[in-house]
Amino acid sequence: MYYHDKRLQYPVKVDSPDTIYARMLQQAIGGIEGEIRVCMQYFFQAWGNRAPTTKYRDMLLATATEELGHIEMLATAVALNLENAPTKVQEAGAADAIVGAIMGGENPRHIAEGMLHKTLLSTGMAAFPGNSDGLPFDMSHVYASGNIAADMYCNVAAESTGRVLAVRLYNATTDAGMRDMWSFLIARDTMHQQQWLAVIEELSGHAGTLPIPNSFPQEKENQKFNYAFFGTSADGSPPPAGRWTQGPSLDGKGTFSVVQNQPMGEEPVLGPARPDSGAESQQIG
Amino acid sequence: MYYHDKRLQYPVKVDSPDTIYARMLQQAIGGIEGEIRVCMQYFFQAWGNRAPTTKYRDMLLATATEELGHIEMLATAVALNLENAPTKVQEAGAADAIVGAIMGGENPRHIAEGMLHKTLLSTGMAAFPGNSDGLPFDMSHVYASGNIAADMYCNVAAESTGRVLAVRLYNATTDAGMRDMWSFLIARDTMHQQQWLAVIEELSGHAGTLPIPNSFPQEKENQKFNYAFFGTSADGSPPPAGRWTQGPSLDGKGTFSVVQNQPMGEEPVLGPARPDSGAESQQIG
């Protein structure tokens, strides 16, 4: 179960409220690279964790709980960037008249409002659990497979795209308060990338975890194709060489090779449609 | 651009058509762990690839093209498992009468039909681009971040959850044809896990890629918290020890430590609602 403290994990200050930046921040809340996703992903991985030890459950709970506080920080940042946002088309006043004249009626501040419709029209100048396009977060992005190695790579993927997004948002602003917040959140993403990879290492790395799942007897795989790179060039030209085209495989269990893709199967022929299946009569044999 | 061959990449045979297994196979077509996802993910990563070399674009195109053939194989497997599926409630005949009597009117074959409604009612006994719950695949699961290391981990995650699913589907059937198909597809998943990790290794591994993105100057991170594991226990008890709580970090750029989470920020106070913002009058300061 859970507890709260009314204070934030780290200070959130906005020196110059910026309505567009508020919108961009939404990507870090409800985008697929955002904080709701990692928060819920770690919680569901924890709650469903099956293992001889509760150690990984504990670690996942701690980081999920931390991430909940990150959503809170970002929601606060959105609200602070929306302080004093316009609610009326006419609000900009005289300046608008000039610009309006130049542009023949189309009003840039008006445009800005249009862009803010989600917060203007729906939330009363506050954050919402969706991305910067206004798309609500959908929980199918909470990856929890029941395989701990697969889940760790899902988490590395989430923290990697998450830190890429955070860096882009850092670069997109010069507000000192916002940059300080990001210096903290980017640091946390660094650590979180580390910690999921550390689990892989603790499970003996590539040799101990690959191929995922490692509980499936590998002799049941087709042995001709499990370490072969398939080229698909129509003219048969070979693919460019890389670490994956030759040498030992990363798990030490095979040797990379290159195979030119060719059909091994036949043209599939399905039975004709049945008389009572709603097909056209011409389809019924 | 692309070409086709009418034949399949690998033989798809179904010895005993099984309508329920048809439904389960859908997860491997249109589930988030399925083939549409990896096919489209690799295509979009290829088409948007920015790098001094086109080498990775080429590799991504080849594997994306291969995956398109995997969707085709699975769609064929679904259709073959649906051959002779019932379209009428009464079809099962005399056997139903017995079961119907036992169960007081509720008819198991009837139930089976209900479960098959998607293929019975909507596709005319064929596959569809959705999962085993009938949920259409949604393209937000195509991860392509513009950062090659992040993308490779997204791909490892996809192939890991994909091989987990494939193994579960192998285990769920005893049909020899289906198991032969899976022995091939599982082998390909093994290789695909390898190849994306091989890119990481080619980019010099953890040291050469972490933290992702490695193009952000790490001195801009908050240095106190970028290699620290945060515990969140309400009673202050420390988290269990692991590879991530002590010792050098995996990228060789820091040392792990443990920090008990504490608020560093203040209680956030937002301004009152504006008079014209649609709030209740009690909210307006």
Added chain:
Amino acid sequence: MYYHDKRLQYPVKVDSPDTIYARMLQQAIGGIEGEIRVCMQYFFQAWGNRAPTTKYRDMLLATATEELGHIEMLATAVALNLENAPTKVQEAGAADAIVGAIMGGENPRHIAEGMLHKTLLSTGMAAFPGNSDGLPFDMSHVYASGNIAADMYCNVAAESTGRVLAVRLYNATTDAGMRDMWSFLIARDTMHQQQWLAVIEELSGHAGTLPIPNSFPQEKENQKFNYAFFGTSADGSPPPAGRWTQGPSLDGKGTFSVVQNQPMGEEPVLGPARPDSGAESQQIG
């Protein structure tokens, strides 16, 4: 604006309530082939209709209004099929004990309830605006392009897949009341297919409407490829002959031919990633 009559457009009777059939009927309410879709599609086409005449707006309004009554009929059919549905696992009583014994604990009526969860758990034994998988209808399936010929073909497509579904639902039951309802609704689908195609005919058929939109000067099209069928066989074998590979085009404005697909463009080369774009440093030229 709109009016209602408490009575139904056509009688809806259910002789033998059938909980599974209730679920199947949902596809005709909230499936993409269902009544909500056509109702809303015709309303939005009507409300946005731009033409020198309001004649098509009127026709669309009439049929949209009729379709609203069809949703009502089907919602009533669902509710009637759910009368007396079980709400407790134990409800089936003694018969269950027998079946339970045979099956080692898994109870078919229990299974049936699981299938009914949406109506059992969420609606209190009533219809909902979703399909037979429980997926809510999403309004992106309301096609209204602003081009009347395109819209008419969207409507023919909707009524064709709709009548296919209706026929499958007719075939799936032997309930006399349900079949009588379907005899009416299938008849209406017949008419609706006719009426949208009649608009095409009134607009002078293929010659008067193709290519859609016919307001774009066709000389701006690439003239080499606008009536050519492209083959994509990797081995260069020609596609099978059909009405579309030779002879005059249907609009009388061209002649069909066959072209073997070949790249006319170059390999695309995108610029390297920018330093501040969140890419890996290896991607930055």
Added chain:
Amino acid sequence: MYYHDKRLQYPVKVDSPDTIYARMLQQAIGGIEGEIRVCMQYFFQAWGNRAPTTKYRDMLLATATEELGHIEMLATAVALNLENAPTKVQEAGAADAIVGAIMGGENPRHIAEGMLHKTLLSTGMAAFPGNSDGLPFDMSHVYASGNIAADMYCNVAAESTGRVLAVRLYNATTDAGMRDMWSFLIARDTMHQQQWLAVIEELSGHAGTLPIPNSFPQEKENQKFNYAFFGTSADGSPPPAGRWTQGPSLDGKGTFSVVQNQPMGEEPVLGPARPDSGAESQQIG
């Protein structure tokens, strides 16, 4: 069943067409606070209404039918605001040259077009059944629970957020025609809030309806916690006092108290993963 009149329920005039306002109006059509939602919600509540009387079914049908006319009014308002909207980047002409020069190539009218893409690209300058972000309405927002008191509160919630939105849209424009339309629609929202609350009052108010559902024997509830407010402060500080922390409960069936949240359960321990479940071997006990 249903009838239509070609005329609108209330006049819709637009004095100064405004493409951005067209987009904002979409929120009132296909947003979750919008008219499609209430229209469909009341229809589905009516069609599935189970009660000893058809009185509530009748009321719901009348208001649902009225709401259909509101969608029509708003769709008309969108189309009228889009009359004369630009379809070409260059359309704004000379004024653009000035602004373009000022802004270094980025063209505000161009921007406006980008914002209008949905209507420019997809509908031919007409309304669509989605919100102001272009998100299609999804029917999962049609709340109809089978419990009449729960449904009435769902309706009050819908009309409250709906009137909040309407007020924001009133405030966002100075167009006299649009404001007249809103003066009518806001008045209707006032009445609709009243009428759903009047049903609660007719059912004897809080005492007659709470807790919802009132058909569950309240002695089966855990009696220690059904009128207790739980504080969750990590430091044990009590929550602020309010009407809900002391005094008689609103239904007259209990007394409010405050409880500091504490774990009453144990740490959950799930069984290890099964050998054939696709987990890593390290998870299998």
Added chain:
Amino acid sequence: MYYHDKRLQYPVKVDSPDTIYARMLQQAIGGIEGEIRVCMQYFFQAWGNRAPTTKYRDMLLATATEELGHIEMLATAVALNLENAPTKVQEAGAADAIVGAIMGGENPRHIAEGMLHKTLLSTGMAAFPGNSDGLPFDMSHVYASGNIAADMYCNVAAESTGRVLAVRLYNATTDAGMRDMWSFLIARDTMHQQQWLAVIEELSGHAGTLPIPNSFPQEKENQKFNYAFFGTSADGSPPPAGRWTQGPSLDGKGTFSVVQNQPMGEEPVLGPARPDSGAESQQIG
């Protein structure tokens, strides 16, 4: 920010694991009436709360934090109900042979597996953040309008449909452990209904909050229609009488009346399509 305790808020015991009940429980996790929804709804209302006091923010945070623990309880209940669930078609053994013979090949345990595909195929026998149809929760159901009275009614609606669902799930099982868990959660729903209504009362009830938002000057409403019930019968018959057709309005600011709906507007006539708008030439005036 937030803290966790490894123990559960209330004991979760399952006496007889039941795979179908596991699936039904998902509705209470990720259904629109479920715990993820209220948890996130209260958090976002708290984080965006604008008022002269932080009192309501505090209350919302406390209950949101409590709800997070409810998701955890239910996720644990799902996992415990899935202990020993079958992963192989053949697992049921000899009993299957008998049933299989009776039913001509369709295997009920097989059917059950099909129903469990989400947990069998995707989560490794654990809960997921979606409903009992496998539909992922989508965050558009997190209602937070920026108007505190509207939000309170959204919360009453959520807790009312939530308690209706909880009662249905209580009724659907006889497992003593599960019923004990529900006796607690149903009690909490009772309190939560109370507490949101208590906020309305603290804001002076109907008179102090209606019409929502009360900050809009009511004289701007069309005064003829703001307390009038509209009948829409095509034959002009009056609607049935109710609390909402006569007498004083609930807010004391008006008197209910009945109006028969009639068009006050004209037939809308939109301009013809523009030449360059992609319409058919017949639509261009």
Added chain:
Amino acid sequence: MYYHDKRLQYPVKVDSPDTIYARMLQQAIGGIEGEIRVCMQYFFQAWGNRAPTTKYRDMLLATATEELGHIEMLATAVALNLENAPTKVQEAGAADAIVGAIMGGENPRHIAEGMLHKTLLSTGMAAFPGNSDGLPFDMSHVYASGNIAADMYCNVAAESTGRVLAVRLYNATTDAGMRDMWSFLIARDTMHQQQWLAVIEELSGHAGTLPIPNSFPQEKENQKFNYAFFGTSADGSPPPAGRWTQGPSLDGKGTFSVVQNQPMGEEPVLGPARPDSGAESQQIG
């Protein structure tokens, strides 16, 4: 199975990169009128095709494979239009200062960036599989009914709305490279409209295919209503005359007539709620 060539089907050149046009192009990639949709629709129709001949399967495969190359062309066009897009708010430099002064702080280039958030924040200046609103493509728009005539009309609908979109995008730009690309893609849409209609003609046109499905014995339809247009005017005024109100039907199997809609059914009366169904006690008979 499939092959690739690194070169594009047709040249894609961008003379003047335009970030807003990049966004508009997304509609042609991941909009419902776009290339992902037709590509996947034709593939799934091919893979599930049931007929005495594989001829239609072959044709569908060829065109699906061609469409895959169209997605690639458009993805390349998006990336080329995003070359040199701004990543920093301050990038526009001095010009911004002027505009900023005029507009009181709201910065048009800033606005433009906000509009580009999807590509700026999520893809690193590349295309994504979603529409111009940032909405991911969802595969429920892949229509494949198992009825070949219905599917052909779905395809005509897709290519008609697709060509309407293509024409709008052609009209929206003056970039010579982009217009050349569109001259090719619009030509292909012309052919694709033709080829699906040619299948209908090959199946003997209206007489040979209508009503769809033609395998349902038409005598089971209600004969009074299958060629009758229903008017729904509340005042009983007749609908405007058209090809669909009189004369022979298009399939030669009936004669059009006009019927004024009237209720033929009764007011539906559902049973009261059951005691254990979670309804209010007032609903339980």
